[in-house]
Amino acid sequence: xxxxAYNPQxxxxxxxxxxxxxxxxRSAEDATKEKAYVLDMFPYPSGEGLHVGHPKGYIATDVVSxxxxxxxxxxxxxxxxxxxxxxxENFALKNKVHPRVAVEKNIARFKEQLQKIGFDxxxxxxxxxxxxxxxxWTQWIFLKLYEHGLAxxxxxxxxxxxxxxxGLANEDVEQGRCERCDTPVEKKxxxxxxxxxxxxxxxxxxxxxxxxxxxxHIKESQRNWxxxxxxxxxxxxxxxxxxxxxxxxxxxxxxFGATYLVLAPEHPALAMLAPHLSNRAEVSAYVAQAAQASExxxxxxxxxxxxxxxxxxxxxxPATGAQIPVYVADYVLGSYGTGAIMAVPAHDERDFAxxxxxxxxxxxxxxxxxxxxxxxxxxxxxxxxxxKESAATRAEITARYGRAVVKYKLRDWVFSRQRYWGEPxxxxxxxxxxxxxxxxxxxxxxxxxxEHYEPTGTGESPLAAISDWVNTTxxxxxxxxxxxxxxxxQWAGSSWYYLRYMxxxxxxxxxSGKREKYxxxxxxxxxxxxxxxxxxxxxxxWHKFLYDIGILSTKEPFTELHSVGLIIxxxxxxxxxxxxxxxxxxxxxxxxxxxxxxxxxxxxxxxxNAIAWNTQSLVxxxxxxxxxxxxxxxxxxxxxxxxxxxxxxxxxxxxxxxxAFRFNTAIxxxxxxxxxxxxxKAIGKGEWRAFLKILAPFAPHIxxxxxxxxxxxxxxxxxxxxxxxxxxxxxDEVEIAVQxxxxxxxxxxxxxxxxxxxxxxxxxxxxxxAAGFAGRAxxxxxxxxxxxxxxxxEK
RNA sequence: GGGCAUGUGGCGGAAUUGGUAUACGCGUACGUCUCAGAAGCGUAUCCCGCAAGGGUUGGGAGUUCGAGUCUCCCCAUGCCCACCA
Numbered sequence: 001x002x003x004x005a006y007n008p009q010x011x012x013x014x015x016x017x018x019x020x021x022x023x024x025x026r027s028a029e030d031a032t033k034e035k036a037y038v039l040d041m042f043p044y045p046s047g048e049g050l051h052v053g054h055p056k057g058y059i060a061t062d063v064v065s066x067x068x069x070x071x072x073x074x075x076x077x078x079x080x081x082x083x084x085x086x087x088x089e090n091f092a093l094k095n096k097v098h099p100r101v102a103v104e105k106n107i108a109r110f111k112e113q114l115q116k117i118g119f120d121x122x123x124x125x126x127x128x129x130x131x132x133x134x135x136x137w138t139q140w141i142f143l144k145l146y147e148h149g150l151a152x153x154x155x156x157x158x159x160x161x162x163x164x165x166x167g168l169a170n171e172d173v174e175q176g177r178c179e180r181c182d183t184p185v186e187k188k189x190x191x192x193x194x195x196x197x198x199x200x201x202x203x204x205x206x207x208x209x210x211x212x213x214x215x216x217h218i219k220e221s222q223r224n225w226x227x228x229x230x231x232x233x234x235x236x237x238x239x240x241x242x243x244x245x246x247x248x249x250x251x252x253x254x255x256f257g258a259t260y261l262v263l264a265p266e267h268p269a270l271a272m273l274a275p276h277l278s279n280r281a282e283v284s285a286y287v288a289q290a291a292q293a294s295e296x297x298x299x300x301x302x303x304x305x306x307x308x309x310x311x312x313x314x315x316x317x318p319a320t321g322a323q324i325p326v327y328v329a330d331y332v333l334g335s336y337g338t339g340a341i342m343a344v345p346a347h348d349e350r351d352f353a354x355x356x357x358x359x360x361x362x363x364x365x366x367x368x369x370x371x372x373x374x375x376x377x378x379x380x381x382x383x384x385x386x387x388k389e390s391a392a393t394r395a396e397i398t399a400r401y402g403r404a405v406v407k408y409k410l411r412d413w414v415f416s417r418q419r420y421w422g423e424p425x426x427x428x429x430x431x432x433x434x435x436x437x438x439x440x441x442x443x444x445x446x447x448x449x450x451e452h453y454e455p456t457g458t459g460e461s462p463l464a465a466i467s468d469w470v471n472t473t474x475x476x477x478x479x480x481x482x483x484x485x486x487x488x489x490q491w492a493g494s495s496w497y498y499l500r501y502m503x504x505x506x507x508x509x510x511x512s513g514k515r516e517k518y519x520x521x522x523x524x525x526x527x528x529x530x531x532x533x534x535x536x537x538x539x540x541x542w543h544k545f546l547y548d549i550g551i552l553s554t555k556e557p558f559t560e561l562h563s564v565g566l567i568i569x570x571x572x573x574x575x576x577x578x579x580x581x582x583x584x585x586x587x588x589x590x591x592x593x594x595x596x597x598x599x600x601x602x603x604x605x606x607x608x609n610a611i612a613w614n615t616q617s618l619v620x621x622x623x624x625x626x627x628x629x630x631x632x633x634x635x636x637x638x639x640x641x642x643x644x645x646x647x648x649x650x651x652x653x654x655x656x657x658x659x660a661f662r663f664n665t666a667i668x669x670x671x672x673x674x675x676x677x678x679x680x681k682a683i684g685k686g687e688w689r690a691f692l693k694i695l696a697p698f699a700p701h702i703x704x705x706x707x708x709x710x711x712x713x714x715x716x717x718x719x720x721x722x723x724x725x726x727x728x729x730x731x732d733e734v735e736i737a738v739q740x741x742x743x744x745x746x747x748x749x750x751x752x753x754x755x756x757x758x759x760x761x762x763x764x765x766x767x768x769x770a771a772g773f774a775g776r777a778x779x780x781x782x783x784x785x786x787x788x789x790x791x792x793x794e795k
Numbered sequence: 796g797g798g799c800a801u802g803u804g805g806c807g808g809a810a811u812u813g814g815u816a817u818a819c820g821c822g823u824a825c826g827u828c829u830c831a832g833a834a835g836c837g838u839a840u841c842c843c844g845c846a847a848g849g850g851u852u853g854g855g856a857g858u859u860c861g862a863g864u865c866u867c868c869c870c871a872u873g874c875c876c877a878c879c880a
Contacts, residue, residue, distance in 0.1 A: 174875095174876090175876085216799085217798090217799050217800065217874090217875090220798070220799060221798080221875060221876075223798095224797090224798060224799090224876065225875095225876080227876095227879065229879080229880090231880080248879095248880070249880060250880065251880075262880095298878085303878085305878085330878090331878050331880095332878080332880075333878075333879065333880090335879090336879045336880080337879070337880065341880050342880085343880090344880090348880065349796090349878090350880075351880080353878095407879080407880095530874090530875085532875080533876085603807090603808095603819085604807065604808090605807055605808055606808080609801090609807095609808090610873080610874090611807065611808095612806095612807085614806080614807070614821075616821060616822075617806085617807065617820070617821045617822090618821095619821080620819095620820050620821055621820085623820090623835095624820085626834095626835090630835095664808075664809085664819085664820095665808095665809070665818095665819085667819080667820090668808090668809075668818070668819035668820075669818095669819085671819055671820075672818080672819065735815080736814090736815080737814075737815035738815090739814090739815085739860085739861070741860075741861090742859090742860060742861040744815050746815095747815065779860095780860065781860090782860050782861075784814065787814050787815095788814045788860095790860055790861060791860090792860050792861095
């Protein structure tokens with residue numbers, strides 16, 4: 001075979017063009033074949049373009065999907081754009097271009113960069129969340145949620161980012177700061193659309209058991225986020241109130257130690273108690289201050305507890321009958337439990353700190369260590385329950401004084417954003433008819449073109465200023481009406497996009513039942529672990545809802561999940577324009593080739609690990625491909641006996657490793673095989689063919705070029721994955737270690753199933769072993785055929 | 796404070812799940828080729844030791860014929876959550 005130098009710069013674009021022309025990777029339903037739906041979390045087309053970290057997950061799904069195709073499956077491996085939301089809009093604002101224009105430009109750039117890497121995406125299924133034909137169905141799902149009572153208007157105070165000038169969901173707040181811009185979040189009362197995700201809390205939790213192929217750490221963070229806790233609601237009578245105040249506690253067993261009651265500043269009973277208070281002004285000042293304080297002020301680490309006693313009012317401990325004081329304090333959250341607690345300072349750290357500061361009674365009711373003592377133990381000073389174990393009495397005390405309940409930390413999903421660049425919420429307000437959903441046949445409600453799309457900061461969306469868009473007629477009474485001007489949050493479009501790929505051109509349905517039944521669910525899903533508690537919970541929620549209303553046939557959207565480890569910069573920091581340490585894949589492709597980039601990123605280390613980029617190491621991947629290229633010159637007609645067993649092992653390991661996402665060891669095994677072929681200075685044609693096939697998912701261009709050069713029919717990428725004879729995996733002769741007292745003293749080579757006598761005899765040939773017994777008889781011999789011979793000699 | 800990970804050569808990492816620790820690759824050194832260099836190729840490369848030998852998987856203890864792997868206690872690092880009663 002003629003040996004020209006390996007030139008990826010020439011051959012890679014040539015093959016990319018040809019694959020596109022021939023539709024090599026087109027997906028089509030085929031009822032006679034098994035399907036494989038392999039999906040990447042789709043990117044926000046940011047203005048910075050791709051850096052080398054982005055493609056890592058995409059390369060992995062590319063390898064998996066190519067492998068599935070070669071196994072004879074029909075493959076759906078699509079790509080699209082999550083282009084609504086704050087990042088896109090903030091980029092547009094900063095660069096003074098319309099978000100639509102910026103997004104179009106960024107998408108073009110992203111797509112060009114991706115195409116250079118040679119992915120097997122079926123671009124005919126490309127989607128874009130900002131396309132009206134796409135958000136038509138996002139709005140449709142919202143209307144369905146509304147129809148089923150899962151979307152409702154709320155006037156509760158919500159998280160507000162003063163910098164982004166919009167409300168935020170609980171999930172968008174990190175340690176009291178806006179997840180996007182790090183500004184401390186404030187509380188603000190705004191009418192908001194809210195999705196009742198809490199109705200699905202128990203199913204989102206329990207159905208994690210249906211997902212054995214998800215990483216345990218992701219499931220665990222979802223469990224923690226949903227935050228189920230079993231406890232009790234107990235009623236405390238309060239003077240001046242007709243109805244008792246209900247508290248939530250997980251420690252009903254400590255009821256006898258409850259020495260005061262605390263209401264959150266948001267608690268509704270405060271208004272009714274106001275007339276009975278002798279320090280009314282002080283209390284309302286405290287409440288007002290708490291309402292204003294940012295989340296960060298309220299939850300700052302080591303912050304002193306604050307609160308005000310409700311003078312002139314008292315409560316009764318239902319177990320002891322004792323009169324106990326009532327406080328309002330912001331360490332009790334209005335949005336969790338019942339917004340009120342019974343304080344047991346002896347057995348709760350927060351109550352203890354508060355009681356110490358305010359000089360309140362601290363009554364021990366559980367025996368154990370120093371106060372505050374939060375563990376279980378024997379009860380004391382607890383009436384009939386004294387002497388019993390605290391854990392064992394929890395249910396009893398709950399039954400006698402209250403009711404068993406389950407609470408969740410998960411909050412309902414605040415779904416309105418006061419920003420321009422999002423899906424309009426399809427609701428119309430009529431003075432006569434109230435909030436009226438836009439009729440399904442009028443969807444999509446298009447986002448109007450505007451001159452000014454900057455956030456107003458008033459709590460109104462920029463859309464409110466566009467009067468000919470806002471003013472409309474009521475679908476019910478045909479009277480004058482106004483449109484909802486808030487838009488949906490960034491997470492809306494991504495909560496169902498995986499369904500659209502199955503049926504991207506469908507104008508009449510979200511997805512046709514036939515196609516959904518063929519492709520759903522996603523078999524392999526890959527993306528960043530940072531989405532564990534947002535995207536992955538929201539998507540599961542919508543999926544379950546769509547299942548409930550009969551649109552979908554599966555309970556869970558993603559069967560198998562893998563989180564991709566970050567590629568950090570060579571300097572150990574995150575890759576970012578800010579630090580000037582970004583490596584652009586275009587440059588790597590231009591210098592070393594796409595195949596070298598792909599092999600390197602898969603070879604770097606375990607897929608889930610965060611690993612620093614190292615251009616020097618990438619050279620090793622390129623060298624490997626150069627050597628493969630040169631191996632083409634050693635191809636001969638007859639197979640090489642020395643390669644039979646290594647090849648079988650390599651075929652098996654590469655296949656197994658791809659399915660298990662162990663790409664690094666798959667590549668090292670191919671390197672081992674290449675070393676063996678080079679040592680043999682020859683490779684048979686059949687062996688060469690098999691080797692090209694298993695390398696093809698990782699390095700699709702070079703393998704295709706060499707495949708065609710060997711005059712094969714068609715593309716290597718649609719060829720059948722090679723098989724091997726399992727008998728070749730079993731070696732007849734094995735080398736095993738010989739140990740004296742567990743320390744290796746030498747090795748012997750013998751038949752795999754050799755007897756213990758034979759092994760011992762062979763071992764005695766080794767001088768170090770013979771010296772090891774030195775006249776003494778072994779007291780014990782452990783022989784594991786094919787593994788180890790360990791001789792125990794008493795000292 | 797809580798949860799989840801992770802700790803193996805100069806570096807990225809491997810180890811059939813309790814059986815020869817350091818595969819594969821990077822880097823480095825020497826050699827070869829060359830007028831010379833690059834690339835390529837070859838050899839070596841965990842540590843101590845001239846050697847025989849000895850030691851080594853963050854530290855310590857334990858179980859076992861045998862531990863990187865299992866158990867317990869520390870230490871360190873990373874990520875996520877955090878006044879959730």
